[in-house]
Amino acid sequence: MTDDLKGIKGSVKTAFFLALKDIFKDKKVTCLVVLMIAFSFVNLMFFTSFNYGMTNTMQDEMINTISSHLSIEPEADDTYLQNVKSTEKKLNLISGITASSPHIDKHASITYKGKTINTKVVGLTPSKEEEVTLVPQKIKIGEFLSDRDANEIVLGKVLVKNKMPDEDDWGFGEFAKNALDVEVGENVVVTYDNGVSREYHVKGIIDAGMGPDFNAYVTTKEIEDVYNQKDEATQILVRLYDRDSADEYRLLIMQQGIRGDVKTWMDKAEFIEKITASMGIITGVMTYIGLLTVAATIAIIVYINTTHKRRLIGVLKAIGSKDITVLLMFLTEACIFSLFGIALGIVLMNLISVYFSYNPMITPIGEIYPEVQLNLVLITFRTILIAAVISGFYPAWNAAKQNIIRSIWGE
């Protein structure tokens, strides 16, 4: 080994050795610093992972209550999809598609005891819907429709005045003002946009946390009867085995010659992306502030450390240590503090994650819990480590460049 290489090895090994010795000299201080970095790590992870969790919850809720994995809608010039039964047969022949459910949407007003509320009435076949969305399972009071129901209706909770003592108003704005004071088992009158009025028995109230809460549901058979329509639909929802292959199946459906505009859940989730992107900006600002806190703390720790060790830095340099050894020593300390802090932070974040998986945050859009993604852990890990090196560099460099005599005399 050449003398130069030997010298470099000696510098690196000594820097590492002194850093480790210094870290474990005062265990209480080390624990506090590590704890502080761990909390900073959790701080950086927490909001972002909640944002991920919220995005996922919103996507899941949207898929389970509004869009399913794919939806076939009429092309721009058409109002309805035609030949729905034949389309369903074609869809059922495609391997990987588990079910489909045609919807026929109409505008109507619902009246109860002189109060009227305008809404969308969705006609669907309950047995098919069960295979495609979770809407039938989202019943809060009463029951969902069955295929043979003719004069039954299910109302979204926003259309109805809340009578649950422990909950706030279900609706808001105009909806809260016009909400019907109706209960399951009572009758309402629905006036469709073609002028036909029918009386329905309220079979259930839906609480889906999203779009379905604003709708009313009757059977397809009923809508077809009211509008004298056959084999038509406003959209056909399609369920896949694997939601991630939605793009692939979109192409497959188009290749089958099925007429319509095929949209994936990702297309429909654009608004969620926008919401989470906005949240991401806020989270990003909080992250930067958190990161600045970490960086400042590490810089202060290294600075205080170099100030306390001023004389020994001088001695170390006097006995033949290179500047790089001193620099490496303090940077290694900053990195080791950070590594321990990050490790503890990962443990804490996982504990928080486990806690929230058992006690999720209940929100109007569903249950939200932080989602700790490996990618996010790696990014936060890298960010804190880089912040540690950058923020520790200046005070460490200053220490390394100190005049030997002045350092020895503690000036």
Place this chain on the structure above:
Amino acid sequence: MDDGFIRTESLKKTYLMGKVEVSALRGVDITVHEGEFVALMGPSGSGKSTMLNQVGLLDTPTSGCIYIDNENTSTMKENKRVELRLNKFGFIFQFFSLFMELSTLENVMLPMMLSGEPKKECKDRAIELLDIVELYDRQNHMPSELSGGQQQRVAIARSLMNRPKLILADEPTANLDSKASVEIIELFKRLNRETGVTLLMVTHEEELGKLADRIIWLRDGKIDVEKQFVSLETEELRVINPISA
């Protein structure tokens, strides 16, 4: 021709204290031969520590030259100066300059570790030196568990780790009682005699200085010629070491 292991020529050092220029050294010429034990003495502010720092390459002179082993250090790059400090010099300071988080053994090992030597060799050499300074049984003690004299002996062992040719000691006994001070100087003399290492020691205690082979007196940043003459006469009477200049 023997030019000496250390030779300074017209060595000057000027400091700025605020806006005032202070001349700590005003053209000092000294020669120290290999294997000599020389004490630098003088009153406070005479420039003895500044002189030691210049010779030890801890600082750079304002003008003049320092030759170490016939090599002009004023033209040396910083890397080379660091290498000299690590491999040819050993330093002992007046305060107990040990790393408190390191054991006695680890403190002694430090210079050899910096040289990149394997840990086993560092440890063996450190134990050997702790034995020489009579602290073999204290190798796993922390500095805080040692007396001032013992700590200074650890610093001496550390200064010898890389088998230096020159040991520079800046008032090594300043913080020790008289018994410990004599022990340290006796240790220096023994090391000087047994290993042939050159010793340049700053002290303000004349009794200790007299234990060296030769005293170089400084006053106001210059050689104190008058005192040097008296000292030389005393030296000649004592006939301690025939190598003295």
